[in-house]
Amino acid sequence: MDSLLLSKGIFPETFLRKTVDYILSVQQDNGCIPWFVGGKADPWDHTEAAMGLSIAGECEAAEKAYQWLQQAQLADGSWYANYQDGEPLYCEKRETNFVAYVATGVWHHYLISQNRGFLLRVWPMVEKAMEFVLRNQAPTGEVYWAVSEEGAPLRDALITGCSSVYKSLECAVNIATVLDQDKAAWRTGYHRLGKTLRHHPECFDRTWESKERYSMDWFYPILAGVYRGSEAKSRIQERWETFVKKDMGCLCVSDEPWVTVAESCELTMALLAAGERTKAISLYGWLHQWRDGDDGGYWTGYQYVENIIWPEEKTTWTAGAILLAADAITEHTPAARLFLENNLLPEAQVAQAAREVRA
Template sequence: MSGLFLSKGLFPQEFFRPTVEFLLKSQLPDGSIPWFEGSYADPWDHVEAAMGLTIGGEYDAAERAYFWLRDMQLDDGSWWAAYKDGEIDNKERRETNFIAYIATGVWHHYLISENYEFIEAMWPCVEKAISFVLSLQTEHGEIHWAVDTHGKPKEDALVTGCSSVFKSLECAYNLSVVLGTERKDWLDARERLGKAIRFREKERFDRTWESKARYSMDWFYPVLTGALPAHEGKKRLEARWDEFVEDNMGCRCVSDEPWVTIAESCELTMALLAAGDHARAVTLYSWLHQWRVEDGSYWTGYQFVEDLLWPDEKPTWTAGAILLAADALTDHTAAAYLFKEVRLLDTAQNTQRINHF
């Protein structure tokens, strides 16, 4: 199916119910959500799928997903790169943006469910995760992308990864305010990180490997996560639009490969909303449902030169991204704003304020 045009207040629950059911069926008894049947789960994509469950009203399943992460957390607050069947599947590294993303998921779930007991139960997990991540922030503001098997920092930074951490710090701070344990030091760290992304992108990122600028996520993630204000974000998206976007298909994963990917297209949809480009967001999202399967899942992507759905996978995190973008377009839940605006809780007034740093 294609041509699904969404607008505020018109979330097609019947249409997306199979996608939610797909996520429910993919979740294992221990609460983990692998990429697909027989595959592994990683902390970032597991959370993306869990957010889809929350949007679908499956609060218990989503909370089991977060409690699985809590129970698998290492003593220092981190997680390994991947887990499979209750065991570590990748012990080569622990990635900071993966680790920080728990805060985004927990805050997202609280905004929708309003379950205070849930965030109380998850707070020690979130606090340890953020502390681990910030222990890897440099004096210049950026955050090392990972540590190796032995805990040694991999001393370089990723624009996409640090942008994701930037959003997670917003969510972590808001959790601290709601729980009455405000972490202003996290705001300070977030401000330093934001400045590194905005002003030191060429200086502090991709220092030890080839630039990742060919990846679309490096292009739009600073906009998606609020590291750039809307007016700067709109200019950034406009500057490389023709490099990454294929009409009537979606967003390329990398600029030099004829391959559009559905999850990146969903995230770009939300980045467009953050930049105030609602018309393009609606249009881009309308193209994506031609890649939908009858069970509500979505293919990873489409190689349009070879006319090939590739790889032969329908990931749970793609389904999660589909639901997040639909929510953002329709304002269906109380968390619909999360990737469209920066909202930091104001402790003095007990209200939310919009603040890019």
């Protein structure tokens, strides 16, 4: 079995170079990063792949990816769920966590590049995206999972989606703070969402079957910073045996024999955030048997009962997740701890002064 055991300060740059090149080989001239050549693109997974490029120092390609998002953004700040060759595949809904994730990617890139000019260029995009998201925050704090083609909120919420939005709100607030933008309402939305995720499970999965069979519902609240410390460790322990298949990875859902590489990478980072470093390094070490040695891409998943790679796709977002987890373990870049800790910057002095003047 192929394995890769990492430690702090030793980023496997040579080993992962092909993986970076795989993402670059799929990226289109306009900056869009589809799942694979000829495949669809979606805003969330496109951003995940771009974050992998930032980690590798491919800053020009990463910024080109955000430029594509900026050009494709709709007037209300959102994006369609999927695109093919620059056109939306369907327009029935737009998902709030897909829209919010651009802030996580932009902040991640800024932490690495320290390129304030880039931050200024993409600020209008981030601002419109987060205003769209917060327009769809319920009075009880959760963020509705999507809007219809007409823009009406679909009034239910997902734990995984809202956890992702929670981290994106943290990143958006930090972008606004660095740029001295007064976004106190974003801070309020962030704290409201965190409180609902922690204390009000009744606000989620109200109109459909519970999503607790999905591993992401288990670990995403840790990855996003909803739980830390002893609470995070307890949450990991509760369902470790349910979701983790030794020597293979993390299951996507508890009732199917299918381990998926991207979820395993995200769980790796959640384990680091929970202080479970030994488990994180072991889990990440299992994943490289699913790597194509020829082009450096990683297969999306493995069905271990039938002993088959399924689906037969090497997705760019899986490659991005591999790079994010490697960075988190080795602390290779200044963005390595983004998912390992909450780091909400203090309010900008300009914003505080503006409120004092208005008062």
